Ligand SMILES: Nc1ncnc2c1ncn2[C@@H]1O[C@H](COP(=O)(O)OP(=O)(O)O)[C@@H](O)[C@H]1O
């Protein structure tokens with residue numbers, strides 16, 4: 032009794048210290064922002080560029096999210112396939128993507144693969160094409176997110192217990208029907224939170240596309256800041272702009288999760 | 296029913312032999328066959344083999360003199376003619392009681408939704424679940440879940456109903472409510488094979504009792520013979536122990 036109460040008072044002490052530290056840090060942040068001499072006028076001429084960049088980020092994220100769900104599902108199927116070679120190839124791809132920084136994938140994808148593909152098309156079909164950074168960026172982001180997404184999907188599918196497979200077989204369903212009617216519907220709910228987190232990551236990761244000159248939100252803001260000599264006046268809207276996209280993602284995911292709730 | 300098994304073995308691994316050279320044949324007029332015996336004796340394994348849920352390592356199974364074809368497609372169509380109920384977790388938690396019954400009727404047996412719904416609702420009503428059709432398994436008691444499982448297993452009028460310790464996971468009151476339903480099925484003429492630790496129920500419901508221990512069949516006999524005059528001392532010891540309390 033004595034031991035446990037002294038432990039809990041120690042915990043309370045530590046909690047107070049943590050609480051005050053966070054408070055102090057927040058005070059510092061607030062003080063920095065509040066004491067700045069704002070010059071919103073300076074950034075005003077670049078407002079419409081920033082807004083366009085924000086729209087571009089939203090568009091890139093939405094398209095890449097769609098493609099990565101599709102690719103992720105295909106990779107998941109490949110990982111669960113009965114053919115060993117298919118499984119190994121999928122695994123290899125996923126390890127490759129997860130083991131290298133996104134920024135190197137963007138650079139290699141744009142300056143090596145995209146250029147090589149343009150040359151191949153020229154040789155094979157005598158057509159000169161030039162892939163826009165916008166589309167190349169979307170493809171790379173999708174390929175990147177799909178690898179992570181398929182790991183989430185696979186985890187969800189494997190988390191559905193053996194008894195569900197037994198019951199499915201017992202009522203005469205085929206393996207394909209068990210996936211379709213039993214496993215996948217249950218797995219979807221379990222993967223929603225992790226998938227939502229991944230989509231939020233995707234939105235933020237799209238900012239890296241500035242290195243191949245995609246005119247997305249981050250690049251436009253950097254341009255605005257450089258030209259206007261303002262800084263905080265550009266970076267605050269930048270942060271808020273990303274939050275406006277990422278917050279609803281977690282809200283929607285929580286709504287969907289509640290709708291799929293049936294386990295007690 | 297006539298079930299015959301020849302030299303049947305199921306070996307999961309050298310160290311886990313579930314069934315070893317099992318041979319038996321049921322009496323032709325057996326309608327309710329009951330498996331009893333100690334845990335780990337091989338009851339579940341034999342039920343799964345007889346129902347076509349798994350394939351034997353060696354040996355042959357005959358249902359009404361026809362050998363069970365162990366290739367994937369014939370095995371699946373054989374399973375579809377039967378009904379199964381396990382100890383627990385039979386139902387799909389994301390579907391309502393009604394949807395759980397509709398799924399195999401529509402997707403496996405090809406019934407129209409309207410017909411399937413009529414069948415499913417009648418089944419739920421038969422097992423006293425008319426008020427629970429829209430509930431998901433999480434909102435039902437263990438006994439209600441098993442009764443929905445029974446309604447699902449019976450919905451396509453199976454040739455053979457296979458129940459693996461259907462009441463083992465239930466508390467006494469729910470045991471009784473499920474056993475009553477099974478008793479009714481036995482009386483209706485349904486062919487049933489089930490394993491159980493409820494000796495009183497086994498004695499009352501069985502036409503024939505099969506005693507399994509350590510992967511072998513120690514006896515196939517009428518309940519009277521098994522319970523009053525067991526042929527093997529190991530059966531006598533087992534019954535003495537489980538009937539003591
Ligand atoms: N899937 C399996 N893998 C390995 N061993 C198993 C498996 N299923 C059953 N066994 C083993 O086979 C033996 C018989 O099990 P079971 O048929 O479940 O007996 P019962 O139903 O009579 O309790 C046990 O020793 C068990 O450990």
Ligand SMILES: [Mg+2]
Pocket residue numbers: 338339340459460
């Ligand atoms: Mg068992």
